Amino acid sequence: MTDIADHGVRFGRIAAMxxxxDMARAEAFYTNVLxxxxxxxxxxxxxxMxxxxxxxxVHLTLQPTHKAPAFNVAHLMVDDVDALHALCQEHGLRIIKRLQDKDYxxxxxxxxxxxxxxxxxxxPI
Structure with a gap:
């Protein structure tokens, strides 16, 4: 069995959906806060959007009856995690897992x- 790389398929962008x-509220959050x-x-x-x-x-899709799952849906790498953490706190966002250095x-x-x-x-540490 061959894998997809053997067929010359190159992947492009992939984004979280x-x-x-509420699309207007989401747009305001992702624009004004992040x-x-x-x-x-x-x-x-x-x-x-x-x-x-x-x-x-990030791709936003309107789902008026959305119930958020109890797991992470996206991973974001940044160059200043402490600054983003402080911004999240400043805006009163719910922090699920506290800021810490991980063994990985x-x-x-x-x-x-x-x-x-x-x-x-x-x-990265």
């Missing part, structure tokens, strides 16, 4: 966005 109950910018939206009312910041990209080489924490989506944030 986050369900949100500094993303909207690069695409679709639907009337808007049901899908692409947000970008630096090399990071990351300084990390987990927070919830306004829709309860858990985002694991890390920085």
């Amino acid at each position: 986050l369900p949100v109950r 500094g993303f910018r909207k690069v695409f939206e679709n639907g009337d009312p808007v049901g899908f 692409i947000m970008k910041r630096d090399a990071g990209e 080489g990351l300084r990390a924490f987990v927070f919830e966005d306004p829709d309860g989506n858990r985002i694991d944030v890390g920085q």
Whole structure:
């Protein structure tokens, strides 16, 4: 059996798709708190949006009955985890796992966005 690499298939970007109950609230959070910018939206009312910041990209999909799972749905690598942690605290976001140095080489924490989506944030030690 061959794997996909043997067939010359090269993968491009992959982005987390986050369900949100209120698109305007989610856009405001990702724009005003985390500094993303909207690069695409679709639907009337808007049901899908692409947000970008630096090399990071997140896709938001409107799901009015969304119930957040009790596991991390995205992992975000940053160059200053302490600053992002402080920003999350400043905005009153729920911190699921406290900021700490992990034995696998990351300084990390987990927070919830306004829709309860858990985002694991890390920085190499």
